Amino acid sequence: MNCKILFLVILFLTLGLALSIPQNYESIFNFGDSLSDTGNLLLSGALAFPVIGQLPYGKTFFQHATGRCSDGRLIIDFIAEAFSLPYVPPYLAVKQGQSAQHGVNFAFAGATALDAEFFFERNISILWTNNSLNVQLNWFRDLKSDLCSDKESCDDFFKKSLFMVGEIGGNDYNYAFFLGGGSKQLRSMVPLVVGAITDATSALIEEGAAELMVPGNFPIGCSAVYLTLFESPNKEDYDRHGCLKAFNAFAKYHNSQIKKALDMLRQKYPHVRIMYADYYGAAMRFVHTPLHHGFYGGTLKACCGGGGPYNFNNSARCGHAGSEACQDPSIYSNWDGIHLTEAAYRYIALALINGSSSQPPLLSRPL
Incomplete structure (x- = not known):
């Protein structure tokens, strides 16, 4: 056997061993916004006729x-599948009697990292919800006594659980940007948003969490809503892929601060595994090479919308009168101008699981 063949055999056996190692997460607890909400906004009744409660939302996998x-x-669904767990039930379904044995999803569409008072004090009154990260954390605390009876049983339960802290923080910036705030002005918010996320992460560790993943923000300059609302006549405002450079630079700045804050948390809690999820890097891979990833419909144009250069029309958003969904969402990465398609979320989830977009990889969890 020559050296090349021997190398390939060893590589194959190594990969096979790595993929066959069992993972023992027994539950998932998720905090966040619409990127991971699996039903809380809908169940809350906060909106009388929410478009996310009707087709074409859900058309691809659930058919409803x-x-x-x-x-x-969503990403959280693919992660649950990877560990052979049921889809994580929304908190409000658990409150109505659904089992929390394998975890709970506290994420709420429209949620912010900062409390609602921060925005009201600054006359930012377009919030979808008051259910901020702090509120979600308190929901977890209220539910904790139903999950485990004492510190010993809680520690045992939570050390076998994955805690996803976000993505959250994107809405804090969205609300401010959409009302005319500039990148330089909003930079002053970043330490506050990052602080809220790291404080929640620290609080969960104090509650017994031992395995946590904290995502950064997506490249908002490639999002159809930003490309539509902040369309510029200046070509130099766009990168070679058609994304708005200033907004992507802002997202990268937020992410750099999150990573620094997580490094400090790792020093404070050396016994805990804190993973950074690089949503930005994962998404930019298919923005850079859409055809390679099967996104023949594109990555900047929404699958579902009411027309315009990016198929995003604020007067005819996806699900509203005047909008229409594409026939095959799997060839688009952008679903409704704000959120991504299942196909895009699948790619990002796999990148977290195999480690190409997570530091350290989700699959490297020690047994």
């Missing part, structure tokens, strides 16, 4: 609307 802001499954 579930309250997810996509055509199908």
Whole structure:
């Protein structure tokens, strides 16, 4: 056997061993916004006739609307599948009697990292919800006594659980940007948003969490809503892929601060595994090479919308009168101008699981 063949055999056996190693997460607890809400906004009744409660939302996988802001499954759903767990039930379904044995999803569409008072004090009154990260954390605390009876049983339960802290923080910036705030002005918010996320992460560790994943923000400069609302006549405002450079630079700045804050948390809690999820890097891979990833419909134009250069029309958003969904969402990465398609979320979830977009990889969890 020559050296090349021997190398390939060893590589194959190594990969096979790595993929066959069992993972023992027994539950998932998720906090966040519409990127991972699996039904809380819909169940809350906060909106009388929410479009996410009807087709075409949910058309791809579930064949009916579930309250997810996509055509199908989200990142959190693919992670649950990877560990052979049921889809994580929304908190409000658990409150109505659904089992929390394998975790709870506290994410709420429209949620912010900062409390609602921060925005009201600054006359930012377009919030979808008051259910901020702090509120979600308190929901977890209220539910904790139903999950485990004492510190010992809680520690045992939570050390076998994955805690997803976000993505959250994107709405804090969205609300401010959409009301005319500039990148330089909004930079002053970043330490506050990052602080809220790291404080919640720290609080969960104090509650017994031992395995946590904290995502950064997506490249908002490639999002159809930003490309539509902030369309510029200046070509130099766009990168070679058609994304708005200033907004992507802002997202990268937020992410750099999150990573620094997580490094400090790792020093404070050396016994805990804190993973950073690089949503930005994962998404930019298919923005850079859409055809390679099967996105023949594009990555900047929404699958579902009411027309315009990016198929995003604020007067005819996806699900509203005047909008229409594409026939095949799997060839688009953008679903409704704000959220991604199931196909895009699947790619990002796999990148987290195999480690190409997570530091350290989700699959490297020690047994």
